[in-house]
Amino acid sequence: MIRQKIVAGNWKMNGSTESITALVTDLLKAGHSNSEVVVSPSFPYLHLVSTLCAQSDLIKLAAQNVSDKESGAFTGEVSASMLEDFGVKYVLVGHSERRSLYGETDDLVALKIQSLLNKDFTPMFCIGETLEEREAGQTLAVCERQIQAVLSLLGVEAFNRIVIAYEPVWAIGTGLSATSEQAQEVHCGIRAFIAKSSDLVAQRVQILYGGSVKASTSRALFAMPDIDGALVGGASLDAKEFLEIVKAAG
Numbered sequence: 001m002i003r004q005k006i007v008a009g010n011w012k013m014n015g016s017t018e019s020i021t022a023l024v025t026d027l028l029k030a031g032h033s034n035s036e037v038v039v040s041p042s043f044p045y046l047h048l049v050s051t052l053c054a055q056s057d058l059i060k061l062a063a064q065n066v067s068d069k070e071s072g073a074f075t076g077e078v079s080a081s082m083l084e085d086f087g088v089k090y091v092l093v094g095h096s097e098r099r100s101l102y103g104e105t106d107d108l109v110a111l112k113i114q115s116l117l118n119k120d121f122t123p124m125f126c127i128g129e130t131l132e133e134r135e136a137g138q139t140l141a142v143c144e145r146q147i148q149a150v151l152s153l154l155g156v157e158a159f160n161r162i163v164i165a166y167e168p169v170w171a172i173g174t175g176l177s178a179t180s181e182q183a184q185e186v187h188c189g190i191r192a193f194i195a196k197s198s199d200l201v202a203q204r205v206q207i208l209y210g211g212s213v214k215a216s217t218s219r220a221l222f223a224m225p226d227i228d229g230a231l232v233g234g235a236s237l238d239a240k241e242f243l244e245i246v247k248a249a250g
């Protein structure tokens, strides 16, 4: 099955009106790509990026987080219906920084995905093991546990509307990318796990790799049969580097 590649930039808590305007302007100069190109600014810049991209279909917008609640007394939170006002298509959920720094559990991540699927968003569902878990041979078991929380709440058909991002925690922001073979092995295992519930859904679901992806490593990653693109942190803040990754995706 042909799955469209996605190259998504996670800008994390970086940028200003000036730097984001310059970055988006440079990205828009690149023109058409066969891959889906996505950027995720912090909440205060969603409107700016949405406005900058309004005249073109080249870049899709992602938010970095969402509340599992619809509205009410939840100071500091942002709901899915609020994101509807900003032309957001994708929303990151379960990023390892949210899990480790803000205590997000598998169950909360599943509830956030539910709130997004109740609207018309595509969750980018981040999963992945720590170095300790990898060294203990737990890599797939951890990914399966994280996926199972969503399967139990929402069923396998939900994965027709979810993009998975496999991001080994030890590779995020460390410069230590998984090799393309290591990543492929896990992507293949994730697909096989979903196939136990539905072969068709497993064949369709896009699985991105994330963790210190650079232009120099992206081509080998994208050549792997089960790697359908990348979620890129640091390198997505540099237009030239990010566009090289987009080019490598074809």
Ligand code: PEP
Binding pocket: 010, 167, 171, 172, 173, 174, 175, 210, 211, 212, 213, 231, 232, 233, 234, 235
């Ligand atoms: C990320 O934050 O999702 C990420 C993959 O970061 P980096 O590319 O910087 O490792």
